[in-house]
Amino acid sequence: MEYTQLGNTGTAVTEISFGTWRFGRETDDGYEVDKRQAHKLLDAYADAGGNFIDTADVYGGGLSEEWIGDWLADHDREDFVIASKVYWPTREDDPNGRGLSRKHIRRQIDRILDRLGTEYIDVLYIHRWDDATPAEELMRTLDGLVRSGKVNHLGTSTMEPNAWRIAQANEIAQREGYEPFTVAQPRYSLVTKEVEYDYVDALAEYDIGMCPWSPLGGGFLSGKYTRDEIPDGTRGAESDRFEDRYLTEENFDVLDEVRAVADEEDASPVQVAIAWLLEQETMTAPIIGARTVDQLEENLGATEVDLSEEQVERLGEAKDAPSLV
Numbered sequence: 001m002e003y004t005q006l007g008n009t010g011t012a013v014t015e016i017s018f019g020t021w022r023f024g025r026e027t028d029d030g031y032e033v034d035k036r037q038a039h040k041l042l043d044a045y046a047d048a049g050g051n052f053i054d055t056a057d058v059y060g061g062g063l064s065e066e067w068i069g070d071w072l073a074d075h076d077r078e079d080f081v082i083a084s085k086v087y088w089p090t091r092e093d094d095p096n097g098r099g100l101s102r103k104h105i106r107r108q109i110d111r112i113l114d115r116l117g118t119e120y121i122d123v124l125y126i127h128r129w130d131d132a133t134p135a136e137e138l139m140r141t142l143d144g145l146v147r148s149g150k151v152n153h154l155g156t157s158t159m160e161p162n163a164w165r166i167a168q169a170n171e172i173a174q175r176e177g178y179e180p181f182t183v184a185q186p187r188y189s190l191v192t193k194e195v196e197y198d199y200v201d202a203l204a205e206y207d208i209g210m211c212p213w214s215p216l217g218g219g220f221l222s223g224k225y226t227r228d229e230i231p232d233g234t235r236g237a238e239s240d241r242f243e244d245r246y247l248t249e250e251n252f253d254v255l256d257e258v259r260a261v262a263d264e265e266d267a268s269p270v271q272v273a274i275a276w277l278l279e280q281e282t283m284t285a286p287i288i289g290a291r292t293v294d295q296l297e298e299n300l301g302a303t304e305v306d307l308s309e310e311q312v313e314r315l316g317e318a319k320d321a322p323s324l325v
Contacts, residue, residue: 056086158184218242
């Protein structure tokens, strides 16, 4: 993998980030990824040259950070760029145990650092926006974490596009001399393109890098779904929400184009979908997730796929960005 800059910062990260939301995630059969498998995945990512690891305080109820910390103890911390997030509830029945208040953020950063076994993290994302916390309080609090040395850079993660939030926050930061957001983590793929309406333009305007999550559209772009067959045990077979969002004729048309380009490049649909993201404006590093080393290696193989301008255009035109007005 090659290195790229983290937004407009001087920090270098590999062009694909490894997301660890599956670590410690409980299912009916146990953990989706247990500690042993988590360490195997981290080993494989590091062996492939990866240095950009993404987690959050709520992943696995804190186990994701804890297991990464155990793994880091046997490696050189300075070889890796570690990102975590704060927002979701971490204390039941406590109105201050969630959101982006100064009280919650300051409490959580110390818990994050303790679980990771490090004195600082490279990126702290706000996992979502909090309407109850004034933007100026938020940016002042986050700036304090950077000044204290506990955080190097700031980021924002989102479910739905909200370009005006980024503009508001970074205008406050510029006016007051606070640390701004330098990286954003939206949902973005060939079949989830809401960010193309105005969010990507906002990132370009404020020189913010993008690290999108769900680059395979919840697994739809993996190629395992067809119009005639939805495999048993998949989200497509078990989730009405997934079916409504992804299993549409429009999205299958996109998948047809992905498969066509994959055949042209002797690659997999997974690799083509991620390779397309790597070509997008303001892109820093898509965040991939995997349960097995084989899945991880297939994802990382996207860096070996060299799409032509014509292929990038064909893929991008297979589905228009939805209008938000």
